[in-house]
Amino acid sequence: MTAPPGPAAAEVFAAASAHLVAGIAERQRILGSGAYETAAEGAEVRLSSGRTVLDFGSYAVPLFGHRPAPVLDAVRGALDGMPVSTRLLANPHAALLAARLAALLDPGRLSRVSFGLNGADAVETALKLAIARTGRPSVLAVEGGFHGKSMGALAVTHDPLRRGPVQGFLGDARHVPPEPDAVARAAAEAPFAALIVEPVQGEGGGRALPPDLLRRWSADAHAAGALVLADEIQCGLRRCGPVSVAVAEGVRPDAVLLGKALGGGVMPLSAVVGTPELFAPLAADPYFHTATFGGHPASCAAGLAALDLLDGVAERLPAVAAGLARGVADLAAAHPGIVADVRSTGLLGAVEFTGEAVAGLAVLEAGRRGLLAAQSLSRPAVVKLLPPAVTSTAQLERAFAILDASCRSAGRRVARTASVGSG
Ligand SMILES: Cc1ncc(COP(=O)(O)O)c(C=O)c1O
Structure with a gap:
């Protein structure tokens, strides 16, 4: 995965913020920790900072992985x-x-x-x-x-x-x-x-x-x-x-x-x-x-x-779908205070949080730690997980380790806010 040298991140975000939709530009800046996307392959995306993140988002487009x-x-x-x-x-x-x-x-x-x-x-x-x-x-x-x-x-x-x-x-x-x-x-x-x-x-x-x-x-x-x-x-x-x-x-x-x-x-x-x-x-x-x-x-x-490539998806699907189902079930068991429900169908997983704000926090925390995921557009308390079919077992494990840490962090923030609110 190589990328030609690109513009400075500050220039990209200044242009996006001034001329694209500012709210989306700001969210992208936070999700990428101040870096923009430069290259991609399989389930991974390379950022201008040199960091690599796992992609379980991308509006469900890279089912076959990036750049097959x-x-x-x-x-x-x-x-x-x-x-x-x-x-x-x-x-x-x-x-x-x-x-x-x-x-x-x-x-x-x-x-x-x-x-x-x-x-x-x-x-x-x-x-x-x-x-x-x-x-x-x-x-x-x-x-x-x-x-x-x-x-x-x-x-x-x-x-x-x-x-x-x-x-x-x-x-x-x-x-x-x-x-x-x-x-x-x-x-x-x-x-x-x-x-x-x-x-x-x-x-x-x-x-x-x-x-x-x-x-x-x-x-x-x-x-x-x-x-x-x-x-x-x-x-x-x-x-x-x-x-x-x-x-x-x-x-x-x-x-x-x-x-x-x-x-x-x-x-x-x-x-x-x-x-x-x-x-x-x-x-x-x-x-x-x-x-x-x-x-x-x-x-x-x-x-x-x-x-x-559809036959290849059919071959990989049982293993990735099983890992996804297991992963969301483990998240629900580990974070009962903030995860209200989980479900998955094939390569479409969903983690329903107790509210939109905590779901948003979990997504931002996951981005910071190296996993891209998104809230559902018309049900934003739900974070969707859309792994490409080419996602390896090691990548799935990495994704769920990130989600576990992100839920822990989001849960702590929610608890702090609640205690400030009640105190
Ligand atoms: C089920 C379904 N139909 C239609 C659309 C609209 O597709 P697009 O955003 O490519 O216009 C989407 C987008 O998420 C979708 O999930």
Whole structure:
């Protein structure tokens, strides 16, 4: 892992603080102890200070580890040939990746693909197609669900804090509680175009929804003439076990949405993989939904190489997932005063603290000690742990030793604050 000499850290943070989002710049400065990121490989990131930190964060992108060699080679190949599409001529990377995804997810059912760059692009596309297909300008989503922050995606994201300032501009979405008859009840009240659901809620705190519940909801949505969109942007591609959790659980979604790791941890890429029925509006009008960089050749080349790495993830998954499950259980046992609950599904672990402040402290302490992790966006008392599949046993042990020390330190600070408050 080598990095070319870069600018001084002070210059980088001054520029970030003055011209990017100052609050985020400050958090990054604290997490990196005043250094910025310079290089990465596997589960580790090198900082400008020369220090190396373990990466269990990164918005769940480096599932295959940072800079997997086959993905880098594929992207270099695309850059050497034709890095940007004309959009007017066929591009082989996009076409072949679409065929691979169609063969991989639910062959014969989910046969059409639309590419975007971010997860929210895929959410926007799927919602737009479902609304146009059914002619119903309303959708159902789930309490605790996260689907992105662009306006359409935010309409289905269940995050009152981020929705509040733009509520009046958001589309018509109702959020149902995780109860078996919630979708049937909603259908009886008013028609909806689609149900969008994360089989494992990532930003909602690492919660897996029961397969029985998902199957019942899907049947009820279909009975009501609505479509089912499985948002697997965070939990799919084997992060939580199967390539698609919804397909593996027999939910029969009309589309699976992928993103984050789809570009191999190297390029931005997302996809809607859906039925011809969902894609009918594009059969009627091919230009109903297009975007300049959708199906970007270098991203699709990365995606093709990433899919080749999925078998390797399947091989590593049992060992890393078991270490993660053991590690969070040990944390809960060791820190009952500040850890309220823990859970994990595959390579998505979650530590629920007794409050948002102590979770924030634990994250900052972990960063200082050499582990990157993040609070869940819409449930900030929960710290998510997202180890890459290539994480070694020694790295997992290091991560949990850091988390143990961080919890101890955060617990002491909480106890001190409480005693000052009561004294
Ligand atoms: C399940 C899910 N859907 C959608 C998104 C939005 O993806 P992006 O941030 O790439 O737009 C996220 C991001 O965390 C996500 O976890």
